[in-house]
């Protein structure tokens with residue numbers, strides 16, 4: 264049986280071009296690898312035969328074993344601000360970059376393992392991951408993909424046959440993650456802290472070549488790199504906000520240079536609209552609450568800008584001035600993405616920021632389900648979601664005069680941007696609990712639902728309902 268061909272052609276441009284930011288390392292032994300879920304569509308995108316990945320040799324590859332000669336996995340170094348505090352050495356404590364594949368569209372993509380054992384960056388950790396959190400990452404990443412939001416995606420989750428010790432002993436797993444790259448703001452922080460300007464430049468050149476190749480032609484390519492990342496992150500976070508997504512751990516090591524969403528830990532989609540929504544049990548101050556996300560993204564990007572200063576201009580004052588101006592563009596790009604996105608959600612031909620502000624205040628005051636509001640607005644049933652409908656009626660009358668005449672066309676367009684199904688947190692928890700106990704059926708059903716979020720299907724009403732508790736945020740403890 265031919266083992267997945269593309270996996271035989273793993274490249275290592277990162278390790279080659281940016282030496283000093285990764286360490287060769289091998290995956291821990293896996294006593295009893297069992298494939299729990301395989302992303303066949305993604306495998307095909309990578310040019311890999313899904314059937315081959317299901318063979319024992321394929322499953323071995325998905326946990327980092329039986330790699331072809333010459334493939335040298337690495338643990339990547341990075342630093343990061345975690346909840347605002349700087350940690351100079353984080354890195355892949357339980358993860359490995361197997362290498363890069365060129366997908367069927369010619370794009371270079373990282374093949375990365377999570378839960379593959381301790382590395383020199385493990386600090387106190389055991390290097391392992393549990394089935395529940397790895398399936399969560401798989402599921403939420405696919406939901407984001409279904410929504411059209413840039414994201415890393417899981418190729419597979421393989422159970423290891425080991426128990427990992429968390430609050431209790433849990434079944435272990437290894438996730439295989441595909442990403443445009445694993446370059447993070449924290450990677451730049453780590454490189455900058457070495458004081459080695461050549462290393463920092465090599466990293467920045469690698470990032471430009473990989474993600475923003477035309478930035479190489481700009482008068483100041485490093486300033487242009489910064490601008491591109493600022494724009495990509497501003498657009499990304501606007502997309503999160505438009506679907507009610509709360510990332511939960513927006514540390515600088517979880518902020519990508521590519522503009523993809525990465526690291527699905529204690530994240531969730533909110534039910535009732537409330538900017539103060541937090542899901543992470545460790546986020547005591549609400550630093551990463553829904554409503555704080557744009558500000559935090561900009562703060563993280565300021566940290567990126569600091570690392571790039573010596574490349575932007577030899578003259579520090581000049582560099583600070585130029586970088587500050589670029590960071591200032593965040594607010595405009597974010598506002599534009601949000602305003603246009605909201606106009607589309609409301610079926611309006613042009614942004615109406617005041618109408619949006621007033622709507623959000625109404626939703627918050629009456630704890631209306633964010634997702635269902637927009638979906639029922641196109642169906643003409645939104646009024647029923649309000650305990651006290653009069654303020655909504657007044658708001659709806661203001662919207663009405665802005666709508667184009669073709670109401671059916673408006674409704675259809677709205678249904679293409681307003682999901683009927685998001686991964687409701689109570690259903691995610693239920694699915695992960697069942698999977699941890701050995702029953703994957705609820706997970707598979709939920710995955711199928713969220714992969715086509717805009718298409719309403721009969722029999723799926725329960726997937727469109729907020730938590731029976733009335734939407735009190737469901738706190739996630741099993742982030743890792």
Ligand code: AMP
Pocket residue numbers: 353354355356357358381384385386387388389390391392512516517526528743
């Ligand atoms: P995260 O919160 O998942 O973004 O991870 C933050 C840092 O902690 C990264 O450097 C991870 O590699 C590391 N880490 C998280 N869990 C573990 C673990 N079980 N063993 C070793 N390192 C870990």
Ligand code: MG
Pocket residue numbers: 516517526
């Ligand atoms: Mg992380």
